[in-house]
Amino acid sequence: MTGDFASVTTEFQMSAMSDDYPRFINGEAYSEDSSLNTLDICLLRPSSEDTVWIIFIHGGAYRDPLISKASFLPTQSLLLSSKAPFTSHIAGLASPNYRLSPYPSHSTHPSAPSDTARNAKHPDHISDVLRAIAHLQRRFRFGERYILVGHSCGATMALQVAMSRDWGSGLPASSSRSITNTTPSHPTAVPPLGIVGLEVIYSIPLMLHNHASTPAYRDFILNAFGPDIAIPTATSTTVSTSINTDADTYTDVPFPSPSPATLYQDVSPTSAHFTTSWPKGRVVVLAHSKDDELVEWGQVEAMKKVLLAQSWAEDAEEGGREVHVLEIVGSHDGVWRDGKEVVRAVGVALGKIFGGGEGVEVVDRRFCAVGS
Template sequence: MATTDIPGLVFTSHKFGPHSLQEVGVWESGEAKSSGYWAIFIHGGAWRDRSNTFRDFIPSIKHMIQDQDKSSSIRGFMSLDYRLSDGTETPPVQHPDHIDDIAAGLSLLHEKYCLKDNYVLIGHSAGATLAFQLLMGVTSPQVTVSPPLPVAIIGISGIYDLVGINDRHDGNYAGFITSAFGSNQGDWQNASPAKFTGDFHENWPGDRLTILAHSQEDSLVDTPEADALQANLQRCKSPVHIVGNLRGEHDFVWQDGSQIAELVFDTLLKLPRLL
């Protein structure tokens, strides 16, 4: 199994359900800080790729802790695994199982770490979809937990309009989208943050920040995705910043991690300092 070691940080993991992927990783400084924001990551991988895990956050964490000054307002790092629609499960894992797991994982972190709105939620690709689904009330009716919502969301190379991205890729994404959301395109629309017909601002009130970042060198997720969610957030008068100048391919962004570290630092600068 891949390592979770990061020199200078103490790693703990917690299960939030019986499935092996219902797990969250937590990295804290040895001095166990008592203030600052948590940086919490949701990985991507088209809701199906087993090679994407909560460990995808490690390169970004390593970049952040290298800058002691800028990371001084970070309390620690958390990263969530969730069940995947990889075709191996009986019964099959399908939406809203993924977002139910994210809600359960965040609720567990709330219990164990007094998580409240003192965290920045970062999602890559399908993980960014999940971050915004948290605001849409699309968890299954059996889910009774309502986790604290983040103070800011950074969506990186996110999928926000399932029908739109599939159409622009000549139907080639229908396979993984159907595995994750079923074959009914009406269900795809209902799960798409860019197509949410409710009020993001009402569901996520207060001074919240949204950053939508993408790279024009990304060959898997194109620019119209972030544009579509930006328009829907603006419809709700929810403030949104676009960062359109990331560099490199879709997976380079998390594999390298330096740009995610910068996005988190830039976001923290816009937030009140937590004492």
């Protein structure tokens, strides 16, 4: 009798759930490390071979307390109300917070030394992102069937997911741990089918070189990664304990440099070897605005060069690996605050995965109609 009642309850719950989309789960913990180890979920339909998840990683220079998982909300609202055909391939949406680096000088929300959520140091940020993805993969069983979307340093981390590294190793203990790092720093997450990067730092050395006259860039990178130490495994005989500002690194030497010599090179997506680290990757969308006042367009060119050198193509054949440079409109943070261009970039990635390039055209028409 108990069994009968249990199965009736389960059927009832399942039918109630199917009437219940979209379904929101906010602030779910994926780790106990800090108050920032939570994520938001929106379920749209059951997962199938014809669907993917969209996971969004926010930016904010690894430290900005006013930029969080909520950065995804404008895009989420547009996706939920969109009639664009590509949206029918989305099973779920998710956006994690992750631990931030200290920001004691922030004007309204300074960090305290005792706050476990705001004293992170590399690899804590990427470790949290990997743990959040692994949590979602365990809970919803979508495996590789997702698109990882990131803004600014959030996309630096999205590409680091596809670099499939053990981010906790290869560094001296003092560099690879922070006061908050209480769990293993190398959680496993299956890399995505595609990555959408918006206004991204693809090469930290290149960014520091291009903004050498603005100390804030050096400050936030030092804050997140510590000094640009030599990488013990590098074959290079150069031992650098300071930031590498050799202009040759950025222009003439093909990316990735044969053997990254320093930490900042090594963690940058321009050092990726996706042929081995990400064999199932299908598409990378490099979405960038020429109005971005913080991250320069040259980042896109550097990353595109790396991907083309590793047999990615701008017009890949069916089943090939495609890199798509997408010029978008808006300021650095304006793109996520508005969301329309993020939707357009997601449409490009889904067009590649599901065929037809349907996404871009449909989204563009809709925006023309709304705007006129």
